[in-house]
Amino acid sequence: MAAVDIKNLSKSFGAHKVLKDINLSIKDGEFLTLVGPSGCGKSTLIRIIAGLEPQSSGSILVDGAPIDHLRPHERRIAMVFQSYALYPHMSVFNNIALPLTMTGLSLYERLPLIRLLSPRRRRVMQEIGKEVRAIASQLQIEPLLERKPAQLSGGQRQRVALGRAMVRQPAAFLMDEPLSNLDAKLRVHMRSELAELHQRLGATFVYVTHDQVEAMTMSSRVAMMEGGDILQLGTPDELYERPANIQVAQFIGSPTINLIPATVGAGGRLELLGKSLPIDTGLEAGEKATIGVRPEMILPGATARQSPDQVSLAATLRRSEHLGSEKILHFDVPSLPGTSVTSRIGAGVPDAEVENTELLFNPSACHVFDAAGNRVDAQSQGASSAAPKGKLRLAEGARAS
Numbered sequence: 001m002a003a004v005d006i007k008n009l010s011k012s013f014g015a016h017k018v019l020k021d022i023n024l025s026i027k028d029g030e031f032l033t034l035v036g037p038s039g040c041g042k043s044t045l046i047r048i049i050a051g052l053e054p055q056s057s058g059s060i061l062v063d064g065a066p067i068d069h070l071r072p073h074e075r076r077i078a079m080v081f082q083s084y085a086l087y088p089h090m091s092v093f094n095n096i097a098l099p100l101t102m103t104g105l106s107l108y109e110r111l112p113l114i115r116l117l118s119p120r121r122r123r124v125m126q127e128i129g130k131e132v133r134a135i136a137s138q139l140q141i142e143p144l145l146e147r148k149p150a151q152l153s154g155g156q157r158q159r160v161a162l163g164r165a166m167v168r169q170p171a172a173f174l175m176d177e178p179l180s181n182l183d184a185k186l187r188v189h190m191r192s193e194l195a196e197l198h199q200r201l202g203a204t205f206v207y208v209t210h211d212q213v214e215a216m217t218m219s220s221r222v223a224m225m226e227g228g229d230i231l232q233l234g235t236p237d238e239l240y241e242r243p244a245n246i247q248v249a250q251f252i253g254s255p256t257i258n259l260i261p262a263t264v265g266a267g268g269r270l271e272l273l274g275k276s277l278p279i280d281t282g283l284e285a286g287e288k289a290t291i292g293v294r295p296e297m298i299l300p301g302a303t304a305r306q307s308p309d310q311v312s313l314a315a316t317l318r319r320s321e322h323l324g325s326e327k328i329l330h331f332d333v334p335s336l337p338g339t340s341v342t343s344r345i346g347a348g349v350p351d352a353e354v355e356n357t358e359l360l361f362n363p364s365a366c367h368v369f370d371a372a373g374n375r376v377d378a379q380s381q382g383a384s385s386a387a388p389k390g391k392l393r394l395a396e397g398a399r400a401s
Contacts, residue, residue: 002063002076002171002204003028004049009058011044011228018044020228022058026172027220031198031205035215036225036251042208045225046174049206050079062171073103078165079174082181084157086149086164093132093145096163100128135163138200154182155190162197172204179214191217212252216240224248246373249292255328255342257367258298260291260313270368273335277311279363281376289376292367295328295344299361300354303345312358315341320351329354 004026011019018041026032034042047053049060051072060067067075078099086095094101101110109121136142139159149157158178165173179187179194195218198205209215215222216236223233224247232244243249249257264287265271270279272291281289301312315331318340329343341359368376 004172004204004206005061005064006045006049007059007061009045009048009060010056011041011048011053012056018228019048019055022228022230024223024230024233026204026206028063029202029204031195031207031218031220033207033209033215033219033222034225035209035212035222038210040225041228042225043176046079046176046206046208049172050077050174051075052079076168076171077174078168078170078172079176080158080161080165080178082177084149084161084178084181086157086160088149090148091145092136092141092147092149092152092160093129095149095160096135096145096167097128097132099164099168100131101125104128131167132163135167138166138197139163155186158182158190166201170203172206175205175207177209179209180211187214194218213254216252222252224251226251242375243292243367244375246290246292246369249367249369253294255295255344258293258295258341260293260339260341261336262289262291263287264289270366272311273313275311277363277366278309279366279368281368281370283370283376288371290369290373292369293361293365295342297361297365298341298343298359299345300329300343300349301358301360302353303349306360307362310360310362312360313341315357315359317351317355317357322347331357331359333359 006022006024006026009019009022010017022045034045036042044053048055051067051070055068062076087098090098104124104127105121109118109124132145133142136145139162141156141159141163144152144156144160149160152160161178179190182190191214194207198218207214207218219236221234222236222239224231224239226247232239232248234242239248239252243252243257246259250259260272262270262272262277264281264283264285265276266285268281268283268285270277270281270289270291283289313333314335315333317329318332319330321328321330325347327345327347327349329345331341331343333339333341343359345354370376
């Protein structure tokens with residue numbers, strides 16, 4: 001186990017800068033996920049940590065000691081690749097044992113003829129065999145040790161790749177989208193297995209994915225990346241409940257957050273369709289703003305608990321998605337041309353009841369973003385300017401839900 005510190009790390013390919021002064025501290029035993037769209041720099045970052053790619057500037061430290069000068073196999077860091085990278089001509093046993101074989105045996109002892117005659121090699125291979133079988137037992141792949149990779153399913157290959165990393169007893173595990181090649185059902189199962197494996201090992205995991213569901217369900221903390229920058233670092237709950245900007249709000253959460261255009265009225269109060277809302281933004285009157293509302297927080301009138309403080313939007317149902325236990329409803333809002341709104345409700349409500357409806361949401365459910373897309377820390381009238389960061393407060397007299 002080890003803590004990993006990334007300091008002022010940058011990487012450029014020619015004139016194109018793919019990582020921009022990244023600073024990140026990964027705690028000992030933490031499960032940290034780097035999440036973001038394709039091309040944001042997350043895979044490049046863990047390849048640099050592993051030593052597979054040189055950085056342009058900056059430094060990487062493991063337990064406080066720089067490792068920039070070390071070759072990949074000297075860094076006490078193991079990496080699981082998206083493609084698994086298993087040797088097709090080797091058995092599962094030999095694929096897992098390979099890191100120990102390369103470090104435990106000399107080149108002379110690995111020669112075909114000598115390996116049959118060397119007593120030391122036999123002793124070393126007996127110890128390696130014990131370790132490989134112990135790892136295989138943890139991953140429940142003992143019956144597969146004599147098979148070749150071509151004889152394995154996707155999930156089994158993924159376990160073999162994990163076993164090859166685990167057998168090295170590394171200071172940290174790096175995983176580059178290891179579940180992306182699996183079908184949807186198996187991905188759900190392997191997410192659970194990876195989370196349980198992390199708990200058993202207590203090791204430091206750095207996981208890369210573009211799937212926000214993986215990031216939210218497995219991680220201790222999540223680093224949301226875009227354009228070579230870390231936009232926000234925090235727990236899954238923090239990114240969902242207090243997104244730092246519109247990019248984070250849109251990426252985290254499924255279905256994606258609803259974004260509704262608004263303006264700032266007199267006294268910094270938010271206005272929607274000419275109606276003043278009980279939310280004080282601290283922005284200048286006339287500025288543009290955006291209201292973000294999660295789909296589960298904006299409901300058709302037929303399904304919502306009504307209260308006088310709620311904001312309403314007249315809407316027309318465009319499409320309904322039936323997901324068994326719930327429905328995802330897509331609405332058009334005639335008063336806001338070009339704006340669509342998504343609502344998530346229980347499956348028992350007939351579509352006929354919500355075809356033409358009022359969509360209702362509480363002001364306390366709103367995330368507010370300024371014209372640049374950054375989160376606004378709205379406050380109640382007369383509240384101290386030292387309000388907790390990201391906490392949305394309502395104007396005096398408004399009732400929070």
